[in-house]
Amino acid sequence: MHQFSDWLSATAFSQAIQVTSWAIPGIQTVHIAALATLFACALVLALRFAGRGLAAEPLHQLAARFVPAIWLLLLVLLVSGALLITAEPGRTITNPVFYLKMIMLALVAAITLWLGRAARRELERPSSLHVFAAALTIVLWAGIIVAGRFIAYVESY
Amino acid sequence: MNAAFLEWLQNTPLAVSVGENWFPWVESAHVIALAMVAGTIFIVDTRLVGLTSRQLRFSYLSERLLPWTWGAFICAAITGSLMFIANATGYMTNTPFLIKMGLLVLAGLNMLYFQQVTFRSVANWDLGRPPQAARVAGFVSLGLWIGVIACGRWAGFV
Numbered sequence: 001m002h003q004f005s006d007w008l009s010a011t012a013f014s015q016a017i018q019v020t021s022w023a024i025p026g027i028q029t030v031h032i033a034a035l036a037t038l039f040a041c042a043l044v045l046a047l048r049f050a051g052r053g054l055a056a057e058p059l060h061q062l063a064a065r066f067v068p069a070i071w072l073l074l075l076v077l078l079v080s081g082a083l084l085i086t087a088e089p090g091r092t093i094t095n096p097v098f099y100l101k102m103i104m105l106a107l108v109a110a111i112t113l114w115l116g117r118a119a120r121r122e123l124e125r126p127s128s129l130h131v132f133a134a135a136l137t138i139v140l141w142a143g144i145i146v147a148g149r150f151i152a153y154v155e156s157y
Numbered sequence: 158m159n160a161a162f163l164e165w166l167q168n169t170p171l172a173v174s175v176g177e178n179w180f181p182w183v184e185s186a187h188v189i190a191l192a193m194v195a196g197t198i199f200i201v202d203t204r205l206v207g208l209t210s211r212q213l214r215f216s217y218l219s220e221r222l223l224p225w226t227w228g229a230f231i232c233a234a235i236t237g238s239l240m241f242i243a244n245a246t247g248y249m250t251n252t253p254f255l256i257k258m259g260l261l262v263l264a265g266l267n268m269l270y271f272q273q274v275t276f277r278s279v280a281n282w283d284l285g286r287p288p289q290a291a292r293v294a295g296f297v298s299l300g301l302w303i304g305v306i307a308c309g310r311w312a313g314f315v
Contacts, residue, residue: 039193040197040222054218
């Protein structure tokens with residue numbers, strides 16, 4: 001991992017990001033704006049599973065708009081996140097908190113996929129398991145945000 | 158602002174404790190709160206400019222989401238104030254931070270004007286395409302909040 005990190009930070013592309021002073025705050029701004037929108041979309045979806053928020057709209061109809069929005073925003077986050085790793089690999093790929101963040105991301109993605117499929121079956125009365133899973137996605141997204149911030153504070157090995 | 162006051166603020170036990178022990182946690186809570194603020198605003202704004210949720214009445218969408226925006230805004234203001242007092246003298250000379258505060262005021266004024274003037278005729282455009290004044294308010298809000306995020310991030314690098 002250290003070798004990979006050193007190699008990546010020495011590439012011309014990584015160097016180009018490193019020497020452009022506004023590049024890292026600029027990419028982080030895109031990353032934060034996308035995560036904010038994703039978090040709000042996940043919240044709207046979770047609230048709808050609990051019968052709250054935009055509850056006047058049928059669940060399957062709401063999910064048909066908000067679930068694809070979550071995937072699109074996740075793509076923006078993965079691309080901007082990959083650029084941030086490329087710029088400063090030593091900060092992330094040898095940092096345990098980064099891996100904790102990726103584990104939570106895999107979990108929340110799996111749950112969102114499952115909830116999206118459940119919603120598409122036009123289920124009008126979600127089970128308590130669905131409601132619990134929807135609440136769990138919000139906890140996981142919040143955990144992902146906290147982990148993302150702690151990458152800056154926890155030492156890489 | 159008065160330098161002696163900022164100095165005093167920064168040396169209060171609360172400010173010292175945030176600065177020494179709690180800063181990463183307060184910052185994390187601030188990011189969660191700002192995500193909820195900006196995210197819900199973006200959902201409402203993109204509806205206002207006519208890009209998303211066009212089949213929903215605008216008044217319904219905003220009435221259901223804005224309480225979450227305000228609740229989260231209170232959390233963001235509290236956590237933001239805690240971060241500010243931990244380094245009050247530093248923030249008062251931090252240009253991006255000052256720009257961020259200016260953009261927040263502009264976002265507030267934009268919202269106030271929209272609420273008091275444009276929104277009054279909402280019954281005429283609740284389901285259709287919002288009038289130009291509403292779309293302008295939506296675009297201005299989107300731009301200002303992206304600016305708030307950018308300055309907030311930039312402030313941390315100065």
